[in-house]
Amino acid sequence: MDIKQSLKLFLNYLDSDEEIEYYLRINADLNEEIVLTAISLARKVIDDYKDELVFPKVIASFCLKSNERVISILSSSLFNKDNQNQFDKYISQLNELKTYFLNSL
Secondary structure (H helix, E strand, C coil): CCCCHHHHHHHHHHCCCCCHHHHHHHHCCCCHHHHHHHHHHHHHHHHHHCCCCCCCHHHHHHHHHHHHHHHHHHHCCCCCHHHHHHHHHHHHHHHHHHHHHHHHC
């Protein structure tokens, strides 16, 4: 399997300080740009590999494991409830990403 550009970009993203789970743990906050970047990069990889026999493990792990950890953190009582509506929006977007990945299998 060839490594496609979308996967290269996603791997660089995972090693950055802007990776969603790392960012959330370090900053104890999220912003829309962080969430949308994660979703956009993951969707590009999913789209590029959906017709292949296998997906890269890293995208499966991100969509199924990291995604769930981020959702769990956002759902916890550690966060300021004043931002709960925004966090609920992020949770919904992350759940949609998981569904998008699972539907591409």
